[in-house]
Amino acid sequence: MEWSKDGYVISDAQEAVDVDVVYDFLSTTYWGAGMLREVCERSLRNSLCFSLLHEGRLVGFSRVVTDRASIAYLVDVFVLPEHRGKGLGKWLVGCALAHPELQRLRRWILVTSDAHGLYAKLGFAPPAKPEIYMEIFRPQAATVGEPERSPGSRTRQSRTSRT
Ligand SMILES: CC(C)(COP(=O)(O)OP(=O)(O)OC[C@H]1O[C@@H](n2cnc3c(N)ncnc32)[C@H](O)[C@@H]1OP(=O)(O)O)[C@@H](O)C(=O)NCCC(=O)NCCS
Numbered sequence: 001m002e003w004s005k006d007g008y009v010i011s012d013a014q015e016a017v018d019v020d021v022v023y024d025f026l027s028t029t030y031w032g033a034g035m036l037r038e039v040c041e042r043s044l045r046n047s048l049c050f051s052l053l054h055e056g057r058l059v060g061f062s063r064v065v066t067d068r069a070s071i072a073y074l075v076d077v078f079v080l081p082e083h084r085g086k087g088l089g090k091w092l093v094g095c096a097l098a099h100p101e102l103q104r105l106r107r108w109i110l111v112t113s114d115a116h117g118l119y120a121k122l123g124f125a126p127p128a129k130p131e132i133y134m135e136i137f138r139p140q141a142a143t144v145g146e147p148e149r150s151p152g153s154r155t156r157q158s159r160t161s162r163t
Pocket of ligand 1: 078084085086087089091111121
């Protein structure tokens with residue numbers, strides 16, 4: 001899919017993703033700082049990516065983690081500073097929501113510290129029932145260091161060590 005507007009293009013082609021630009025930008029964000037490059041590359045390979053292009057260069061990005069049937073998780077939304085304030089972030093998220101393979105999903109989710117206003121314009125709202133949501137959150141999991149084991153694997157290990 002490709003969308004065009006005012007000299008900008010949004011492409012969902014995997015080949016449009018400029019990994020260097022995406023990784024460099026995400027490394028400056030509160031959520032992506034310290035992320036291993038290999039983790040970033042794997043996340044891009046396994047997502048439906050939306051690259052915002054201007055004169056052939058990537059100037060914005062978002063990706064969707066999804067089964068393309070029932071649920072979508074919107075992540076890594078950004079527009080480079082010199083292109084902000086022109087409606088491009090809203091367009092980028094709007095194109096993801098309009099993607100033909102992401103229609104009639106039961107749930108879209110995202111996490112944001114400070115951009116609620118942007119997403120609210122596109123229909124996102126705080127969860128109606130926050131008490132039904134649970135998570136395992138490991139902010140350091142994608143950074144340098146020992147990979148953390150899941151609680152399940154720890155149980156298995158300790159069982160093994162006892163036998
Ligand atoms: C957030 C970001 C993608 C917005 O990009 P942008 O192209 O400047 O946004 P737009 O011009 O499309 O803004 C559309 C609307 O959302 C609003 N908006 C944009 N960023 C916002 C924010 N951080 N908080 C609240 N509202 C915001 C704008 O005021 C605008 O409102 P309007 O339609 O009434 O004028 C961009 O500022 C960015 O890359 N920030 C750094 C990365 C980041 O924080 N990403 C979001 C992570 S959840």
